[in-house]
Amino acid sequence: MVMDVMSAAARLEQAGRHVIHMEVGQPEAPAPAAALAAAREALGGSGAALGYTESLGIPSLRRRIARHYAETHGEEIDPATVLVTTGSSGGFVLAFLALLEPGDRVALSVPAYPPYRHILTALGCEPVLIRTGPETRYALTPEALLAAHRDAPLKAVLIASPANPTGTMMTAEALARLIATAEDAGIAVVSDEIYHGLDYAFPATTALAASRSTVVINSFSKYFCMTGWRVGWMVAPEQLVRPMERLHQNLAISVPTLSQVAAEAAFDGRAEMEAVKAGYARNRDILVKGLPACGIDRFLPVDGAFYLYADVSDFTPDSHAFARALLEEAGVAVTPGLDFDPVAGRHFVRFSYARSEADMVEAVARIGRWLKGMG
Structure with missing residues (x-):
């Protein structure tokens, strides 16, 4: 649904309208x-260096990713367990194919990033949507996970912190309890x-701090601002590395070499990225203070x-219609909550504050x- 909003916004821009992209x-x-x-x-060279790489990724990039965990989280990671995706x-596809069988x-x-359930469905698996609430910071709890497991056995659980679309995070303690509960239940x-x-609000914790049996998926798209380069990574249990490597050899051969070269160097740009993050923090404050003044306070x-x-x-029973009208009448593009929650999402919209500070103010x-005009 977010891509439909982007397309509608592009049509307005082609007609000469100015659109603020928060979708x-x-x-x-x-x-x-x-x-x-x-x-x-x-x-700038001959181009010969831009051929295929090893399917697991350029070795120096894998070592640099492993070093990142030591520097950021204090976790020593074997580079042999790092896969570039x-x-x-691409990481989700490889992880699901390696871990799951049709029917699992x-x-x-819920709410959650929609491709989770779409990829699982395409692979013949069954997404089990567990509703969450503000009392748990919209995070899955061990009790809710076990209740779903009792209904019918679960093969896996997917955790996201910080989460899309909510922006909420799990504390280190909550994450560790959930992982321990899941692993105890198989x-x-x-x-x-x-x-x-x-x-x-507080530092994010990697799942690897709680267990080395987890599959961790990350990317250079968000913090490192490299969406179009299409390069990410996984840290996987040792026994899954070879199956994932074989899958990747057949599905993609390797990640584009140029993107891998750039990704390795991106770790040297942390000062720039921290400045970008500070801008997001200012944007966050603008919305947290400004939206309630508009009447959006929940x-x-x-x-x-x-x-x-x-x-x-308070304004609509249909977030899709709300988002469409906000775009067409006010030139602000947001994403309907139905993208992330097929049921309760009709009451919600997601605002992205990844744009400029001036855009957020406007x-x-x-x-x-x-909204005043609606009243």
């Missing part, structure tokens, strides 16, 4: 300068950590990522005028 989770900032410089240098999306049930909290754990680095804790998920049922002003 897609795409950083406005460019890739780090070090990444761009490395890519230019690679392109085509964004986090996989627990997901349920495999996949942890989506694509928004790590973008945390405001939203989830904004712990991390760059999303705010708000209840708009968006709040436009939304306020538009």
